[in-house]
Amino acid sequence: MFVDKIVLGMATTALLGSCSMMMGGGTTYTFKHNANAADPAAMGKAVATMSGGMVSTTLTVSGLTPSKAYIAHYHAFGPASSTDPCASNGPVTLGFPGFMSDASGNASVTVSGDMTKIAGDLGAYINVHYASDPSVVPICAPVKMTKG
Template identity: 45%
Template sequence: MPIPSPFNALALAAALLTSVNAATTSVQTYPFHTVGTSASGASGRLSVRTLSPQQSVSVLALRGLTPNRAYVAHYHALGPGGGEACASQGPITLGFPAFKADARGQATVILRADPARLRGNLGAYVNVHMASDLTDIPLCAAVLKVAAAPSKPAQPPVTAPRLTVKIGDNVFQPVSLSVVAGTTVTWVHAGQVTHNVLSLQVTDLHSPDLRPGDQYSFTFKTPGTYTYYCSYHDGMSATITVTNR
């Protein structure tokens, strides 16, 4: 199949981009910039128009290429390294028809594709390669300027630690407990008679009378060792050691 002349290809591209069926869509244009030194004077633009939910047209209008030289062009997805799209080294997602620059170093290339194949990161940028050496990339057009930052998984809310002390008849269980500052300790009455929780060292640690099933909570904020007791029962005491985080 003969390769159309730049004039005929450009006329066809113009017809596609201004077709009646596409009257309600807009053309997105992205400039090419030089990447290597093999075509320092090369330039051009990528024009993309969505004609329908099933069809889009991408047109490359290039100049300053090596005359009569064969080229290929591809859409690339964003690479895993992030950063500027053309430098992200993403994988090829869609190829343009192979083409050759004319005697003036110009070329117009048309690609029809399902828009779904260009959405998101799939059509992040277009590279123009030398057909004889795909590592030689004279031109690149960035569709997405910068790779999106990877999303961070949502972190669960930080909650203060909580511990429970059981109040039995004439005993606190455990009788010795170590917690970090900021911990809330809850005393749960599991006995049969009235008890309370008091401390001479921490005046705020002062529960009301607790009856079976009642609870009382206190948050320890300052490091230290604290003794607490029940005023109704001799010898019913325990200690809590509070440490730094």
């Protein structure tokens, strides 16, 4: 009986969390700095809001290189990791428009797309790359922590 209550409580928490996202409250994901020397003060958040089978995600970042061009993407889990999506090297599933940081190193960008682009193991993480060298990834926001 005790186990049933725990399972019911966990299911209720998950259901309420998904309801708030679907009702427009959105879900916030915090960026973490990757293990490289690029933009060491970079930080930010991604807020994803779902409505009618669509997702709209806004990235708000700071600490970037001032007046530099960037690109960002949702990625699916890749083969390199089952526990750290940011290290998994997965394929792009939804791209944000290219953007520039301002003179203070701040930037904001929004993308909207079909929810199927980030469903399941898709959309496991969002990363921000230098537009001039996509291999440089200063920050990443894990969206889903494990495969499956």
